[in-house]
Amino acid sequence: MTPAALRADARTSADRPLAVRLGEAVAGTSAETMPEAAGEKLRLCLLDFLACAFEASSLPWARQAALLATPGAGPCTIVGTPQGVPAGDAVFANAVAGHGLVREDMHTGSVSHLGIVVLPPLLALAQERRIDGRTFTAAAVVGYEVGGRIGRALVTPEFARTFRPTGFTGPLAAAAAVSHALGFDAAQAASALSLAANLAGGLNQWPHSGADEMFFEAGAAARSGFTAARLAMLGAHGSEGALDGEAGLLPAYRPDRQAPDIRLFDGAPEILSVFFKPVPVCNFAQTPCLAAIALARRERIDPADIASVEVKVTRAAQAYPGCDHAGPYARVLQAKMSIHFAVASALLRGAVDESSYKRLDDPALMELAGRIKVEADPAFTAAFPQKQGAEVSIGMRDGRVLSHRLADVVPADVDLIRTRFRSAAAAVVGAGPAQELEAAVDGLDGASDVGAVMRLTAARS
Incomplete structure (x- = not known):
């Protein structure tokens, strides 16, 4: 059944349970009807995910997740490691590593990171059984679709103050992707989604202290x-x-205690709404950080001449736990969540990257971060989630006001995604295998065995 036929059927059958209708849509979506733009975006999502996983593979949380795996007991690869492990272990460890830099892909409408929950299960499955590239791509796009649609219906700024959005959208997105890849019928797909709904969860207390729960x-x-x-x-x-x-x-979680009608592929595929982070900070700190970088590069600012800094953002950005925090910063993740830290670092250095987090107690940064005021802006709030605007205004001691306003986040472009991938992959597996892996991802649509692509991510022992 085509997506158009599924939508028509849903209009006349809205009284049936949502899991049943979504199960039919998951089972009925065909690789042949998948827009080419969705496939192109998926290949970039995969490169971006692998870049993050390679670069994060040596970080404590990625190592901890990998150490839980049983080495030599399965056919699946943890990115950047040499031994095969059971599929479930690889899924867990690769999702943690993909999240390890706080630079993973972002779906703003669901406030979720869908690549890190959709791609690891499919990659593990592809090493357990042969899956061709077109099947893999269609399954991944379906996973992004389900996660994005469920998240749009569920996640609000109030929800996200307490609950972790990716912890709720992720199980459903992953279940949908695997269901499609395995060729489930509608009843099997509905059961997979229903079981996944019972496994959803996650709290958002961790941003307040920068603790590690987020990764796991x-x-x-x-x-x-x-x-x-x-x-x-x-x-x-x-x-x-x-x-x-x-x-x-x-x-259970919506304030109106209702369940809206959710239809898959009712408009542009959700994967096309995903953007790639240009800097390794929380989604809600991205645009303020970029505005501050632009301001620092445009003006020659002496930090001693700064009297005040005002940052205007969406209400969602100000409300998200850990984002409106001026310090102190005990852990790297605490700093990566903070709009204050990102803006202060950008103004002082003209850039934000991994080296920005080597000294969390830098006196100049701490002093400037403490003087930053974050406010919700009505215009930015009204445009969210379609756009994520921000404005950084600096009050100088001589009375001047320097400002830079962005109507929306400026995502990482293809060149940056590829540059980051090449650097991260080459550092772990070598330049030659990194080139081979990039070519394999680019040729995913014609691949007969995606598991072979994943095996290229293994470190040479």
Whole structure:
């Protein structure tokens, strides 16, 4: 059944449980009807994910996740490591590593990082059984679609103050992707989604202290969705009302206790809304950081001449835990969440990268961060989530006001994505294998075995 036919069917059958309707859409979507633009975007998502996973592979949280795996006990690869591991272990570890820099892809409408929960399960599955590139691509696009649509219906600034969006959208996105890759029928796909809904969760207390839960929440979400689909494959039955029933996921967490009608591919595919972060900071710090970088590069600013700094953002950005925090910063993740830290670092250095976090107690940075005021702007708020605007204004001691305003985040472009991938991959597997891997991702549409592509990410022992 084509996406158009599925939408027509949904209009006449909205009284059926949402999991059933989404299961039909997941099962009925065909690789043949997938827009080429979605496939092109997916290949960039995969390069970006691998770049992050390679670069983060030596960080503590990535190493910890990898050390949980049983080496030599399975066919799957943890990016940047030499030994095969069981599929579930690879899913968990690769999702954690992909999240490890806080530079993963971003779907603003769902406030979720969908690549880190969709791609690791599919890559592990492709090493367990042969999956061709077109099937892999279509399954990934379906995963992004389900995660994006569920997130748009569920996540609000109020929800995100307490709950981790990716922890809720991730299991469903992963389950949908794996269901499609395995060729589930509508009933199996519905059960996978329903089981995944029961495995959703995650709290947002960690941003206040910069603790490590964030990384492992992504791993748990990816593995939960992978597990839900495999249980459905084995015959496990999920409740049809798990998404929209009286005690279903959407009524349980939405303030109106209702479940809106959700239709897949009703408009542009959600994957086309994903953007790639230009700097390794929280999504909500991206645009303020970029505005501050532009301002620092345009003006020759002596920090001693700064009297005040005002940052205007969306209400969602100001409200997200950890973003409106002026310090002190005990951990790197705490600094990466902070708009104050990002803006202060940008103004002092004219750039924000991994080296920005080597000294969290730098006196000049701490002093400037403490004088930054973050405010919600009505115009930026009204434009969200379609756009994420920000403005940085500096009050100088001589009375001048220097400002830079961005109507939306400026995403990393293709050249930057490829440059980061080449550098990160070559540092782990060598320049030659990195080139081979990039070519394999570029040729994904014609690949007969995506598992072979993943095996190129293994470090040489």
